[in-house]
Amino acid sequence: MSEQMPDQLPATDWSSRSLRLNCVGAGLVGKTLCHLMARHIQLNQVINQSxxxxxxxxxxxxxxxxxxxxxxxxxxxxxxxxWMITCPDDLIASVGNKIIQSGRLQPGNIIFxxxxxxxxxxxxxxxxxDISVASVHPIHSFSDPRSSLESFSGTPCAIEGDPKATKVLDDLFQSIGADLFPINSESKSLYHASTVMACNYLVSLLELSKMMLSQAxxxxxxxxNPLKGLIEQTLGNYLTGDAQTALTGPISRGDVNTIASHLTALENAPSNWQxxxxxxxxxxxxxxxxxSLASPQSLQAITKLLNQKDADRKYD
Known part of the structure; x- marks a missing residue:
């Protein structure tokens, strides 16, 4: 029996257009998007390996x-x-192009x-x-599909590709509450690196701070976690302001001796920490x-310390 999930938005005229969708690789991302889209488009096949x-x-x-x-x-x-391809990145080319080569796509179709x-x-x-291509990347963590059904509305989505495909997909994704913005095809790797820094590497940084705490x-x-309040305050300040309003601490004040003491302490820690x-x-x-809180001389001294330690590691 199918599970009952919360509806996100009222149905649009997508159903009257009788557009049909096939999803290839319905994992966390695919099944979440398909559930959200099912009231706005005709879902035909859900295609997985097994x-x-x-x-x-x-x-x-x-x-x-x-x-x-x-x-x-x-x-x-x-x-x-x-045709929506939502399999892992390393499989997109082989799976997508196998679908294209199968001859099942027809003139006027869209694959993304x-x-x-x-x-x-x-x-x-x-x-x-006469087949149009595109990509749409939701900046959203799909670790829990049930939760994503509730929280997806308002999600920023980067979109690029052929004009015909992006127009249709813009309408479809807007119908499930997405906030789309265009991106240059050649810039996608750098764009994605920024999202990895903000999400995945933020977790790595927070975990490193806890490891340092244990080492101390x-x-x-x-x-x-004793750092919980500090983390929440810092993120809140950044998200409601900018980097200049959120940055505090020894480098913001120009405390050269404090930075020097940190670097000395980190010499006894794993090398990648420093x-x-x-x-x-x-x-x-x-x-x-x-x-403009720290003097130029202090910042110059701090930068020299940081770069000297970096140079020392290269020649260890």
Whole structure:
């Protein structure tokens, strides 16, 4: 039996257009988007490697027909107007182009993927095929699809590709509450690196701060994280202001001796800790120079310390 999920937005006239969607690779991202889109477009097939995995996705979505691509020939794929590829990044090219080469796509069809790092140019469309390509990347964490159904509305989505495809997909994604913005195809890798820094590497940085805390002898395993309030305040200040209003601490004040003591302490820690500290410290020094709180001489001395430690590591 299909699971009942909360509805996000009232149905639009997409259903009257009878546009059909096939989803290839309905994992966390695919089944979330399919569930949200199912009231705005006709969902045909949900295509996964195995029939059982496809059935599980259909049960979550509440619409569509499961298709196990690993056990059935591609000639059994049903026609669709839009083909959404939501498999892992490393499989997009092979899976997407296999679908294209199967001959199941028809003139006027759209094929797109949801990767942040890869452009739509990865699809190899035969000349004169009249098939449009695009990519739409939601800046959203899909770790919990149920939660994503509630929180997706308002999600920024980067979109690029052929004009026809981007126009149709812009309308479709807006119908589920997305906030789309265009991006240059050639800039996708750098764009995606920025999202990884803000999400994945932020987790790494916070975990590193806890590791330093433990190295300093602070027991936080049986207590709440002592850094929690500081983290929340800093993120809040940044999100409601900017880097110049959010940055505090020794580099903001120009405390050269404090930075020197940090670097000395980090000499007894794993070498990559000091490397991260120095790299981020240089960025903090650039921000601090715009605050006008620390003197240019202090910031110059701090930058010299950070860069000297970086140079020392290269020649160890």
């Amino acid at each position: 029939q059982s995995s496809a059935q599980q996705a259909v049960d979550f979505i509440g619409a569509g027909r499961p298709f196990g691509i690993g056990s059935k020939p591609l000639t059994h794929l049903e026609p669709a107007d839009i 993927h949801c990767s942040g790092a890869i452009s739509s140019k990865i699809f190899q469309i035969p000349k004169l095929a 002898g602070v027991d936080h395993k049986n207590h709440s 490397k991260v500290y120095c790299s981020l410290g240089n960025i903090a020094a650039d921000i601090s120079s715009k605050q």
